[in-house]
Amino acid sequence: MPPKAARPSPKHARKAAIKNAYAIEPISAFYIFLGANLVAALFAPIQDCDETFNYWEPLHYLSHGYGLQTWEYSPDFAIRSWLYIALHAVPSNLRRLLPWTSKVGEFYFVRYVLAAVCAMCQTLMWRATCLALNPRVGIFFILALVFSPGNFHSSTAFLPSSFAMYMGMLGAAAFMNWRGGLKTSQGMFWFAVGGVFGWPFALALCAPFVLEECFFAMFSDGQRFFEAFVRVGRGVVATLLLIFFDFVLNTFFYKKIEVVSWNIVKYNIFSSTGGPELYGTEPWDFYFKNLALNFNVWFVLALLSLPLFIIQKLFSKSFETFQSGLRTVVFLSPFYLWLAIFTLQPHKEERFMYPAYPFLALNAALALHTLLSFFGNASPKTLIGKIPAKLKLFIVAAGLMLSIDVGLVRIWGLYSGYSAPLAIYAPLVEVGGRGENVCFGKDWYRFPSSYFLPNDMHAKFIRSEFRGLLPGEFSEARTGFGFWSGTWLPTIGLNDRNEEDAGKYVELRACSFLVDTQFPEQQKDLSWKVPPNEPDYVADTERWQEVLCVPFLDAASTPFLARALWVPEWDVIPERFKRKWGRHCLLRQKR
Secondary structure, three states: OOOOOOOHHHHHHHHHHHOOOOOOOHHHHHHHHHHHHHHHHHOOOOHHHHHHHHHHHHHHHHHHOEEEEOOOOOOOOOOOHHHHHHHHHHHHHHHHOOOOOOOOHHHHHHHHHHHHHHHHHHHHHHHHHHHHHOHHHHHHHHHHHOOOHHHHHHOOOOHHHHHHEEEHHHHHHHOOOOOOOOOHHHHHHHHHHHHHHHHHHHHHHHHHHHHHHHHHOOOOOHHHHHHHHHHHHHHHHHHHHHHHHHHHHHHHHHHHOOOHHHHHHHHHHOOOOHHHHHOOOOOOOOHHHHHHHHHHHHHHHHHHHHHHHHHHHHHOOOOOOOHHHHHHHHHHHHHHHHHHHOOOOOOOOOHHHHHHHHHHHHHHHHHHHHHHHHHHHHOOOOHHOOOOOOHHHHHHHHHHHHHHHHHHHHHHHHHHHOHHHOOOOOOOHHHOOOOOOEOOOOHHHHHHOOOOOOOOOOOEOOOOOOOOOOHHHHHHHHHHOOOOOHHHOOOOOOOOOOOOOOOEOOOOHOEEEEEEEOHHHHHHOOOOOOOOOOOOOOOOOOEEEEEEEEEEOOOOOOHHHHHHOOOOOOOOOOOOHHEEEEEEEEEOOOO
């Protein structure tokens, strides 16, 4: 008799089942995410001056002893966490220990680390998606993220909203994966890390998962109710410990008792001085337009995910437990919740959506999976069922390729149009003198950070038409003041009302270099007049010498389609559809 085949052990069978849950190996998914994120680290322009002034500049201060200081870091207000900055100071200073160090190298090294951390978090959420839902949903999740301009913006941005996005993916992965038991406390911990160390409002994304735990606990027996209570209790305790840790470190920096996460909430919701609305308001459809640009068809699918799931459950003959159906609704809820909360806020910014990007991708992936189920399983008696299988495959593949192409074209358009501020400072290594000033007028918000100024050069501001509050400078006092005294010494000229402070400006003669942008297309307009405080410095060749000028997209003169996407400079394309260009220049004052 032939020998009996050995039965696989339960452990081996479990591993095989998990392996079969993936369409690709997890390490391959990680490399895909990492590749997309490294592209962003290398080429993504800084989207928001808040990233420069509220995060790169404080990091530069911790690492190099000087930098620009916004009012949020004044000890009078203390609404930014130094713990978040200190976390990034680790890779920044690690790069200084490696060969061929430079400040620009530190900048990009921090971005590379963020790319790797983001890829790890994305891989873990992808893994949980495959295990909890379907391997095909996991593949669509990858496609929705790596080819989206949204991921290009957010994956390596030095912003609390990006950090909250990372931690939100870890939290969601813990909540979604029930293999080995419920991981409620772990999920709450990761969401709390993102909320306490990053952005407090990101804790809202945790609500559907915690409510799910509470809902099932209410209908469980006493033992399971107690276990659920313990899991949630551990999550609450972990959150309180994180708040305490953040409190201790910020007390060290501010030299006063501060709970920064509460200060952020208080300013944004209960402020008596105007709050975030001082910095602009947007119509209700701002995020719908923005997400459509950054995710194209994936955003539409994300919006349709819950209706499609409900329709599928109503008309599907397959049996599914109530618990399984409710879990899917819970997975879909964070994106809708986040979009609703921030659509209702008057002050809107693109970065506020970053924490919800992975959930948008999850919703879109599940919606596409549902549509393909309808598309592929239709009865031969129906119109869809009569479509040949190859034609169906072509339609689906063509739609996906079009979405990918649109995403890539927008990414290239962003890089080619707005990367000049990261490129013009390279000559300063050769021509910049130690301690000289690089000045900014109307282009103050395009400054990429002091990491691009070598030789201890400092950024200064000259007067422009802008009438809001510009950053000051961290105190560089050292003797008798201890470490990083600029974090706690009293500040002058900083306020939370966005009121201009004339003390932030220097005279033009104090500027060894000046950054200015020239827009020839705008100057051709007969109605254009030179603003009193914003002369064309590039054209003033008697006083200023061009060091380096790089093409910069003239958004005001460029039609919408050419702004939103990349449009080639081909002769066959009508002039009215082409991109219009200015010049972003580094100028040197003639002496």
